[in-house]
Amino acid sequence: MKHLSLLLCIFITTVMCSQTTIEHKNPSKQQLDSLKNTLETIFMKDQTFRRIYLEAEEKLGKDSEAYEYFWEVVETQDKILEKQVTDIIDKFGWLGISQVGRLANVTQWSVLQHGSVSSKEKYAPLLKASVLKKESRGTHYARLIDRMLVNSDKPQIYGTQIDYNSGKKPMFFPIEKPEYINHRRKEIGMTEIQNFAKEKKIEWNILQKEK
Known part of the structure:
Protein backbone atom coordinates (compact mmCIF):
# COMPACT_ATOMS: atom_id res chain seq x y z
CA MET A 1 0.00 0.00 0.00
CA LYS A 2 2.93 2.33 0.72
CA HIS A 3 4.19 1.83 -2.83
CA LEU A 4 0.80 2.69 -4.30
CA SER A 5 0.40 5.75 -2.07
CA LEU A 6 3.86 6.99 -3.03
CA LEU A 7 3.13 6.45 -6.71
CA LEU A 8 -0.15 8.34 -6.53
CA CYS A 9 1.48 11.19 -4.61
CA ILE A 10 4.14 11.51 -7.30
CA PHE A 11 1.53 11.74 -10.05
CA ILE A 12 -0.64 14.19 -8.10
CA THR A 13 2.38 16.40 -7.49
CA THR A 14 3.34 16.24 -11.14
CA VAL A 15 -0.20 17.20 -12.19
CA MET A 16 -0.19 20.18 -9.85
CA CYS A 17 3.18 21.33 -11.09
CA SER A 18 2.23 20.94 -14.73
CA GLN A 19 -0.95 22.92 -14.19
CA THR A 20 0.78 25.77 -12.39
CA THR A 21 4.02 26.07 -14.38
CA ILE A 22 2.94 25.33 -17.96
CA GLU A 23 0.64 27.63 -19.89
CA HIS A 24 -0.82 26.10 -23.03
CA LYS A 25 -2.19 28.09 -25.91
CA ASN A 26 -5.88 27.91 -26.71
CA PRO A 27 -6.01 26.75 -30.35
CA SER A 28 -8.37 28.39 -32.81
CA LYS A 29 -10.87 26.39 -34.86
CA GLN A 30 -8.54 26.60 -37.85
CA GLN A 31 -5.61 25.38 -35.76
CA LEU A 32 -7.66 22.49 -34.38
CA ASP A 33 -8.58 21.38 -37.90
CA SER A 34 -4.91 21.45 -38.86
CA LEU A 35 -3.87 19.61 -35.69
CA LYS A 36 -6.53 16.97 -36.32
CA ASN A 37 -5.15 16.28 -39.79
CA THR A 38 -1.56 16.28 -38.54
CA LEU A 39 -2.26 13.86 -35.70
CA GLU A 40 -4.26 11.50 -37.91
CA THR A 41 -1.33 11.38 -40.34
CA ILE A 42 1.03 10.67 -37.45
CA PHE A 43 -1.24 7.82 -36.35
CA MET A 44 -1.03 6.28 -39.81
CA LYS A 45 2.77 6.44 -39.68
CA ASP A 46 2.81 5.06 -36.13
CA GLN A 47 0.72 2.04 -37.06
CA THR A 48 1.80 1.14 -40.61
CA PHE A 49 4.89 -0.93 -39.79
CA ARG A 50 3.26 -2.45 -36.71
CA ARG A 51 0.45 -3.80 -38.85
CA ILE A 52 2.87 -5.83 -40.95
CA TYR A 53 5.49 -6.90 -38.41
CA LEU A 54 4.20 -10.49 -38.28
CA GLU A 55 4.39 -10.74 -42.04
CA ALA A 56 7.87 -9.21 -41.96
CA GLU A 57 8.93 -11.69 -39.28
CA GLU A 58 7.68 -14.59 -41.38
CA LYS A 59 9.29 -13.42 -44.61
CA LEU A 60 12.57 -12.09 -43.19
CA GLY A 61 13.10 -14.47 -40.28
CA LYS A 62 12.86 -13.47 -36.63
CA ASP A 63 16.62 -13.67 -36.08
CA SER A 64 17.70 -12.17 -39.40
CA GLU A 65 19.62 -8.92 -39.87
CA ALA A 66 16.86 -7.77 -42.19
CA TYR A 67 14.22 -8.16 -39.47
CA GLU A 68 16.49 -6.39 -36.98
CA TYR A 69 16.80 -3.54 -39.47
CA PHE A 70 13.01 -3.50 -39.85
CA TRP A 71 12.68 -2.64 -36.13
CA GLU A 72 15.56 -0.16 -36.31
CA VAL A 73 13.54 1.74 -38.90
CA VAL A 74 10.44 1.58 -36.67
CA GLU A 75 12.36 2.82 -33.63
CA THR A 76 13.89 5.69 -35.60
CA GLN A 77 10.46 6.72 -36.81
CA ASP A 78 9.05 6.40 -33.27
CA LYS A 79 11.51 9.04 -32.04
CA ILE A 80 10.53 11.40 -34.84
CA LEU A 81 6.81 10.97 -34.18
CA GLU A 82 7.33 11.32 -30.42
CA LYS A 83 9.01 14.68 -30.97
CA GLN A 84 6.18 15.85 -33.24
CA VAL A 85 3.47 14.84 -30.76
CA THR A 86 5.20 16.21 -27.66
CA ASP A 87 5.79 19.52 -29.44
CA ILE A 88 2.04 19.73 -30.03
CA ILE A 89 1.19 18.85 -26.43
CA ASP A 90 3.76 21.30 -25.07
CA LYS A 91 2.15 24.07 -27.06
CA PHE A 92 -1.56 23.27 -26.82
CA GLY A 93 -1.89 20.78 -23.95
CA TRP A 94 -3.51 17.36 -24.26
CA LEU A 95 -6.04 17.69 -27.07
CA GLY A 96 -9.41 16.18 -26.18
CA ILE A 97 -11.96 14.26 -28.21
CA SER A 98 -14.25 17.28 -28.51
CA GLN A 99 -11.38 19.29 -29.98
CA VAL A 100 -9.82 16.96 -32.55
CA GLY A 101 -11.94 13.81 -32.65
CA ARG A 102 -11.28 10.31 -31.35
CA LEU A 103 -8.54 9.21 -33.76
CA ALA A 104 -6.37 12.31 -33.34
CA ASN A 105 -6.92 12.13 -29.58
CA VAL A 106 -5.81 8.48 -29.53
CA THR A 107 -2.69 9.37 -31.53
CA GLN A 108 -1.21 11.25 -28.59
CA TRP A 109 -1.46 8.18 -26.36
CA SER A 110 -0.41 5.70 -29.04
CA VAL A 111 2.79 7.57 -29.83
CA LEU A 112 3.64 7.99 -26.15
CA GLN A 113 3.15 4.24 -25.64
CA HIS A 114 5.98 3.69 -28.12
CA GLY A 115 8.03 6.60 -26.80
CA SER A 116 10.53 7.20 -24.04
CA VAL A 117 9.93 6.66 -20.34
CA SER A 118 10.63 10.33 -19.69
CA SER A 119 7.85 11.37 -22.06
CA LYS A 120 5.42 8.90 -20.51
CA GLU A 121 6.16 10.27 -17.04
CA LYS A 122 5.94 13.88 -18.18
CA TYR A 123 2.66 13.67 -20.08
CA ALA A 124 0.75 10.99 -18.12
CA PRO A 125 -0.71 13.61 -15.73
CA LEU A 126 -2.08 15.59 -18.69
CA LEU A 127 -3.69 12.47 -20.08
CA LYS A 128 -5.24 11.68 -16.68
CA ALA A 129 -6.63 15.20 -16.40
CA SER A 130 -8.18 14.75 -19.86
CA VAL A 131 -9.64 11.39 -18.78
CA LEU A 132 -11.26 12.94 -15.71
CA LYS A 133 -12.88 15.52 -18.01
CA LYS A 134 -14.14 12.62 -20.18
CA GLU A 135 -12.08 13.96 -23.07
CA SER A 136 -9.85 10.87 -23.30
Missing part, protein backbone atom coordinates in the same frame (compact mmCIF):
# COMPACT_ATOMS: atom_id res chain seq x y z
CA ARG A 137 -10.26 7.16 -22.53
CA GLY A 138 -9.38 5.85 -19.11
CA THR A 139 -8.07 2.60 -20.59
CA HIS A 140 -5.36 4.53 -22.41
CA TYR A 141 -4.15 6.18 -19.22
CA ALA A 142 -4.25 2.85 -17.39
CA ARG A 143 -2.26 1.08 -20.09
CA LEU A 144 0.33 3.86 -20.13
CA ILE A 145 0.83 3.70 -16.36
CA ASP A 146 0.75 -0.09 -16.13
CA ARG A 147 3.26 -0.51 -18.92
CA MET A 148 5.68 1.86 -17.20
CA LEU A 149 5.33 -0.05 -13.95
CA VAL A 150 5.68 -3.52 -15.47
CA ASN A 151 8.71 -2.43 -17.51
CA SER A 152 10.25 -1.21 -14.24
CA ASP A 153 9.58 -4.58 -12.58
CA LYS A 154 6.91 -3.05 -10.35
CA PRO A 155 3.32 -4.25 -9.86
CA GLN A 156 0.72 -2.67 -12.11
CA ILE A 157 -2.27 -0.87 -10.60
CA TYR A 158 -5.06 -1.17 -13.21
CA GLY A 159 -4.59 -4.72 -14.49
CA THR A 160 -4.11 -3.97 -18.18
CA GLN A 161 -0.88 -5.91 -18.75
CA ILE A 162 -1.05 -9.64 -19.39
CA ASP A 163 1.83 -12.11 -19.39
CA TYR A 164 1.44 -14.63 -22.20
CA ASN A 165 4.89 -16.16 -21.77
CA SER A 166 4.90 -17.42 -18.19
CA GLY A 167 3.14 -20.67 -19.00
CA LYS A 168 0.44 -22.26 -21.11
CA LYS A 169 -2.27 -19.92 -19.84
CA PRO A 170 -2.23 -16.10 -19.91
CA MET A 171 -2.07 -14.38 -16.54
CA PHE A 172 -1.88 -10.85 -15.20
CA PHE A 173 1.49 -9.39 -14.40
CA PRO A 174 1.64 -8.74 -10.62
CA ILE A 175 -0.95 -6.23 -9.39
CA GLU A 176 -0.52 -3.83 -6.47
CA LYS A 177 -3.19 -4.45 -3.81
CA PRO A 178 -5.47 -6.41 -6.22
CA GLU A 179 -8.38 -6.26 -3.74
CA TYR A 180 -8.69 -2.52 -4.52
CA ILE A 181 -8.26 -2.70 -8.27
CA ASN A 182 -11.92 -2.08 -9.13
CA HIS A 183 -11.86 1.05 -6.99
CA ARG A 184 -8.92 2.37 -8.99
CA ARG A 185 -10.43 1.34 -12.31
CA LYS A 186 -13.74 2.99 -11.46
CA GLU A 187 -11.98 6.29 -10.72
CA ILE A 188 -10.95 6.59 -14.37
CA GLY A 189 -14.12 5.14 -15.88
CA MET A 190 -12.99 1.55 -16.52
CA THR A 191 -15.12 -1.56 -16.20
CA GLU A 192 -14.59 -4.11 -13.43
CA ILE A 193 -11.54 -6.33 -13.62
CA GLN A 194 -13.77 -9.44 -13.59
CA ASN A 195 -15.17 -8.50 -17.00
CA PHE A 196 -11.72 -7.91 -18.48
CA ALA A 197 -10.38 -11.14 -16.98
CA LYS A 198 -13.27 -13.12 -18.45
CA GLU A 199 -12.69 -11.57 -21.85
CA LYS A 200 -9.02 -12.63 -21.70
CA LYS A 201 -9.90 -16.07 -20.30
CA ILE A 202 -8.10 -15.44 -17.02
CA GLU A 203 -9.52 -16.70 -13.75
CA TRP A 204 -10.22 -13.93 -11.21
CA ASN A 205 -11.45 -14.73 -7.71
CA ILE A 206 -10.03 -11.93 -5.56
CA LEU A 207 -12.74 -10.33 -3.46
CA GLN A 208 -12.92 -6.58 -3.99
CA LYS A 209 -12.90 -3.99 -1.21
CA GLU A 210 -13.96 -0.35 -1.03
CA LYS A 211 -11.66 2.21 0.53
